[in-house]
Amino acid sequence: MINELFFMNGYAVYVLSAFSFTLISFLGLYLITKIQFVREQNKFVAKFGSLTTRQANSAKSQRINKEILANATNN
Amino acid sequence: MFKLFEPNKIFKITSKAPKYVLFLFIIVLSIGLVEALVLSPEDYKQSDAVRIMYVHVPAAWISLGIFSSITFLSISGFVFRNKNFFLISKSLAPSGFVFNIIALVTGSIWGKPTWGTWWAWDARITSMLILALFYAMYLIAWRVYNEEERVYKISTFITILGIINVPIIKYSVDWWNTLHQPASINILSKTSIHSSMLYPLLIMTAAFALFSLLIFLMKYNTELIKIKNKGLDRL
Numbered sequence: 001m002i003n004e005l006f007f008m009n010g011y012a013v014y015v016l017s018a019f020s021f022t023l024i025s026f027l028g029l030y031l032i033t034k035i036q037f038v039r040e041q042n043k044f045v046a047k048f049g050s051l052t053t054r055q056a057n058s059a060k061s062q063r064i065n066k067e068i069l070a071n072a073t074n075n
Numbered sequence: 076m077f078k079l080f081e082p083n084k085i086f087k088i089t090s091k092a093p094k095y096v097l098f099l100f101i102i103v104l105s106i107g108l109v110e111a112l113v114l115s116p117e118d119y120k121q122s123d124a125v126r127i128m129y130v131h132v133p134a135a136w137i138s139l140g141i142f143s144s145i146t147f148l149s150i151s152g153f154v155f156r157n158k159n160f161f162l163i164s165k166s167l168a169p170s171g172f173v174f175n176i177i178a179l180v181t182g183s184i185w186g187k188p189t190w191g192t193w194w195a196w197d198a199r200i201t202s203m204l205i206l207a208l209f210y211a212m213y214l215i216a217w218r219v220y221n222e223e224e225r226v227y228k229i230s231t232f233i234t235i236l237g238i239i240n241v242p243i244i245k246y247s248v249d250w251w252n253t254l255h256q257p258a259s260i261n262i263l264s265k266t267s268i269h270s271s272m273l274y275p276l277l278i279m280t281a282a283f284a285l286f287s288l289l290i291f292l293m294k295y296n297t298e299l300i301k302i303k304n305k306g307l308d309r310l
Binding site for chain 1: 082083086087090108111112113117122123124126127130131134169170173176177180181184185187188286289290293294296297299300301303304306307308310
């Protein structure tokens, strides 16, 4: 069974390289997207931390800002 | 109706959804890989080389589907004067582009054992390469132009030009003599592929669709936070 999987009638090199390329592309895209997301989230938290109390209260009046902060602390 | 889908209202869902989609994706992909690499039969003509179909075909379908969606959403953005449509389009593009590249590379790998060449300037392959160029232009437009209205216009123009290529890709195998085989799966007529190969193909397509949903959600959330970051600057 394992031999069949790694030989595939002589086509394993083509089949496994096609699957590997696909999975590596998936992993690469996932990591790049995740890094971009975390970077923006951290930037938001840093900016929020530098706001005055009045500005922070005004920003918190928007539900989405509160959600972003809550998600950042949960992660 | 569009107010229901305003970013401020749906962020609670879009920010929580990725972890569930990732979990589901891993499960469906695992089942798909076992089906595609182990359980599905070899082809009587192509032998085990046919297994490349399980990554090549779903990648091609999804890249075409995403480009069509981007075009539809970009045009709708202008018709309904809704910025969220542009944001959704922008967030869909990276996974569409990667799927397009996967379709080209796996097609090239499949070409070597079946046609005896890595590449041919065949109608189907060339039109898929052109689609990748349109994806690249679309993504570059968003990076190059900062002015909102301008990037909306240019990116929509690119998608309108690019969408002309989509039916050419679909019908290229019927209109020209190509190395590429005609479609085996038809929604309107009888499908010529056996169920033992069709089911793994559909499972892999579901896995790829879940992956593009995952990337879309992560990218969409990133774009929303970017907008909110600019909002904090204005306070």
